[in-house]
Amino acid sequence: AQSVTQPDIHITVSEGASLELRCNYSYGATPYLFWYVQSPGQGLQLLLKYFSGDTLVQGIKGFEAEFKRSQSSFNLRKPSVHWSDAAEYFCAVGANDYKLSFGAGTTVTVRA
Amino acid sequence: GAVVSQHPSWVICKSGTSVKIECRSLDFQATTMFWYRQFPKQSLMLMATSNEGSKATYEQGVEKDKFLINHASLTLSTLTVTSAHPEDSSFYICSAPRGTSGGAQEQFFGPGTRLTVL
Secondary structure, eight states: OOEEEOOOSEEEEETTSOEEEOOEEEOSSOOEEEEEEEOTTSOEEEEEEEOSSOSEEEOGGGOEEEEEGGGTEEEEEESSOOGGGOEEEEEEEEOTTOOEEEOOOEEEEEEO | OOOEEEEOSEEEEOTTOOEEEEEEESSSOOSEEEEEEEOTTSOEEEEEEEETTSOOEEOTTOOTTTEEEEEEETTEEEEEEOSOOGGGOEEEEEEEEESSSGGGSEEEEOOOEEEEEO
């Protein structure tokens, strides 16, 4: 069975600073990896996904993530954070049966 | 992008009553939908897979008699919480995959339904 670990429960970052959210996964085969963002009162929005190919994936809103098989990681990054990036971020791993396993989430607070 | 809606967005009910939550894929057909449960400040936990025209499959530990799922059409799945109790209070989210087959499908999530049982 697949599983995801997000080691950071809460991160506070200054507006304009860089952001990195960590994600480690456990899965026996080639993983399908996703990052979602959840804002209060909103549904989950897909930021980016990795299935195969280039290990550096570009997503929406200026986010990118790098898949590192040797480290079983799929960390999310953004070079310059905006106040609107304050939200809950979830890393997820998917299998061929379409089911997703989510990490516990990381809450991002952006300070002015 | 694809849109998945949920209704209602928020419901309060008395203990012992049943509540139905609808999940609709508005601009695509979904033979499979998923129901998740999210406790405050926690992750999403998959409850069940809703299959159009057949029985739902439930994750281990989820009571199928309490959480009834019906996927009557290619655009609608319903989750009925039967004889609800305060411990059933939670945020329920559905999703529907669209795209290529297998795990590479992108899943589109509904906005969620907040259930509060008094």
